Amino acid sequence: MTPQSRTEVAFATLPERLSxxxxQAQKRERVEEDLTRWQLLYRRARYYIPVLQWLPHHSLKSFMWxxxxxxxxxxxxxxxxxxYTTNLVHTDPIHGLFGAAVPAMISSRVGNTIAKFIKEEEHTHGRMSNVH
Structure with missing residues (x-):
């Protein structure tokens, strides 16, 4: 196929692709119109607050870990x-506890990601989760 014929084919199929x-855009608009105000808010909140996406699927075993x-x-x-806060920064120890809270909140998602990687990753000696 020559470059000129590719262009001709692209222009010939353009109206079909645009329609x-x-x-599809009209279908999405109809779906959003059918949603109630709270459903639309929940859908948007799930996009901006990731915990609303994975928390409903979180199992008790994962929570225990x-x-x-x-x-x-x-x-x-x-x-x-x-x-560190008392000796290096010379402030109250409570400020160090505030600083330590952030890594603890992040660790849950990192642990789940590592566990998923170990379960799914193929290793040269077989699956990593089956290696003893």
Whole structure:
């Protein structure tokens, strides 16, 4: 196919593609019109607040492992951050606890991502989750 014939084919199919895109846009608009105000708010909130996407699918077993991870991190990070704030920054230890809260909140998502990677990743000796 020559470059000129590709251009001709593209222009020939352009009206069909544009009408298909317009139909899809109209369908999306009708769906949004049918939603109630609260449903639309919830849909938009799920986009801007990621926890609303994964929390309904979170299992009790995953929650248990998240609690173990949080306790482990807290037992390591809290004394360390309190020591840093008192000795290096020369402020109250409570400021170190505020600083230690952020990594603990992030650890849950990181742990789930690593667990998913281990379950799905192929290794040279087989699946990583089956390697002893």
């Amino acid at each position: 298909r895109a317009a139909k 998240d609690v173990v991870a949080a306790l482990t991190l807290t037992s390591l990070i809290a004394p360390q951050s309190m020591s």
